[in-house]
Amino acid sequence: MTECNKIILLTATTLFPLASLCHGACVEVDSDTEAVANQGFKLGCISCKMRGEVPATAAVNWYFKASDDDEFSHLYSYEDLIGDVIDPRFYERLDWNGSKQTKDLQDGSIYILNVTYNDTGTYQCRFNRVLMYPNYEFQTNASKTIIINVVPRLTRGMASIFSEVMMYVSIIGLQFWLVVEMVYCYRKIAAAGEEALRESAAEYLAIASESKDNCAGVQVAE
Known part of the structure; x- marks a missing residue:
């Protein structure tokens, strides 16, 4: 699995929790x-x-x-x-x-x-x-x-308020990082696709040129 695929998978699991898998779990909450x-x-x-x-x-x-x-x-x-x-x-x-x-x-x-x-x-x-x-x-x-x-x-204690604020900051920070990584991966994949197209075009031109030279050689020989 490539790095970009791993990032996309991590994004999906972060933004869309697998509730169905956790439905039967038991957690002892005070x-x-x-x-x-x-x-x-x-x-x-x-x-x-x-x-x-x-x-x-x-x-x-x-x-x-x-x-x-x-x-x-x-x-x-x-x-x-x-x-x-x-x-x-x-x-x-x-x-x-x-x-x-x-x-x-x-x-x-x-x-x-x-x-x-x-x-x-x-x-x-x-x-x-x-x-x-x-x-x-x-x-x-x-x-x-x-x-x-x-x-x-x-009433709510300061510790509870601080914990909640830090939780939201962490979630927002993680999502921002995932968006940046996804944009980077998209650009990387797009660049790789363009490079592949350029290589294919160059290879096609080289084959066409070689075929033209071969045809010209055949005509001179005749």
Whole structure:
């Protein structure tokens, strides 16, 4: 593969991400930790299955400890495609927001409606997963702890703003470099094509001239 072909391929993969190939990928992203009062909030909890080729089932349980509580209370349970709100403080305010239409759960997120200041506290998300091998079953457990703070309005730290700005600068810089490289490759290919045409024309003229000389020699000989 030539250098220009590599650049064109890199451009295509940069500008048009292969979403179809990444659709089934699992990435453990940390949950947001700042909720806004009187708005909805997603409590994220992802536990990726390490052996993707092995069938499995999983149950997810959430626990909550308010800022003035001493112990965790059972908040929510999801198993066999059925969710159950257990803590009365969250009745009619909580819904499942994780993996859909599958018992092989990897996303155990939940969504809280109409967040109140009383929702400030520590949340625990616990995965109980059973891997089903041909001759036996293997149980694994995973847990994540999330500390949520409820605020009047959403704030952003300088680190978050700086990271976002740098991300956009990097994307723009990369795309500009790719455009420059593509223009260079186009000119290089065009120049090579013109050179090939000139060589073909010169070769044709040389053949024609040689044929004319041969014909003239034949006539003199006669």
